[in-house]
Amino acid sequence: xVQLVESGGGLVQAGGSLRLSCAASRSIFSINFLGWYRQxxxxxxxxxxxSTSGGSTNYADSVKGRFTISRDNAKNTVYLQMxxxxxxxxxxxxxxxxxxxDYWGQGTQVTVSS
Numbered sequence: 316x317v318q319l320v321e322s323g324g325g326l327v328q329a330g331g332s333l334r335l336s337c338a339a340s341r342s343i344f345s346i347n348f349l350g351w352y353r354q355x356x357x358x359x360x361x362x363x364x365x366s367t368s369g370g371s372t373n374y375a376d377s378v379k380g381r382f383t384i385s386r387d388n389a390k391n392t393v394y395l396q397m398x399x400x401x402x403x404x405x406x407x408x409x410x411x412x413x414x415x416x417d418y419w420g421q422g423t424q425v426t427v428s429s
Contacts, residue, residue, distance in 0.1 A: 317341050317418050319410045324423030327400055331427070335395040337410030337420055344368070344388045348413040351384060351395045353406035353425075360409070364395060377403075400427045 318340035327333055335351065343349060350365040364384035365373045372384055383396040393410065405427050410420040 317346070317412050317414060319412060319418055319420035321408065321410050321420040321423040324408060324425045326426045326428065329400060329402055329427055329429050331400050332396070332398045333400065333425060335397065335408055335410075335423060335425075337393045337395075339391045339393070339412065341391065342388070343386060343391050343393065343412070346412050346414055348411075349384075349386065349393045350411045350413075351393075352409045352411055353404075354409070354422075355403075355406040358406075363408070366393065397425070400425075402427045402429045 320338045323335040345368060347368050348365060351363045352360050353363050354360040363375050363378055364382055366384045366386055381399045385394045407422040407424050409422045412418045
């Protein structure tokens, strides 16, 4: 079992940057998959970025080159660095971990103004 707590969301102007953090309640070293998802109003939740325990990462096409997912195993934290933000990035961002099952954080709001 693992609890996830996101932080770092907020209001930013287009072109700006934010770094989201997801603190886990236990070691993330062996967690198979850690990901960031987002859900905008009226839309389905979508995968933004994922990181495997083997070190591979994947990104949605819409964020490639702008967002970076990273893990800090010493701090049991996964980050999402978001640069060159666009209004269409506005959404609630969720952290997700896959171990014996899927675990989700409570979400953090990101709002990008034009």
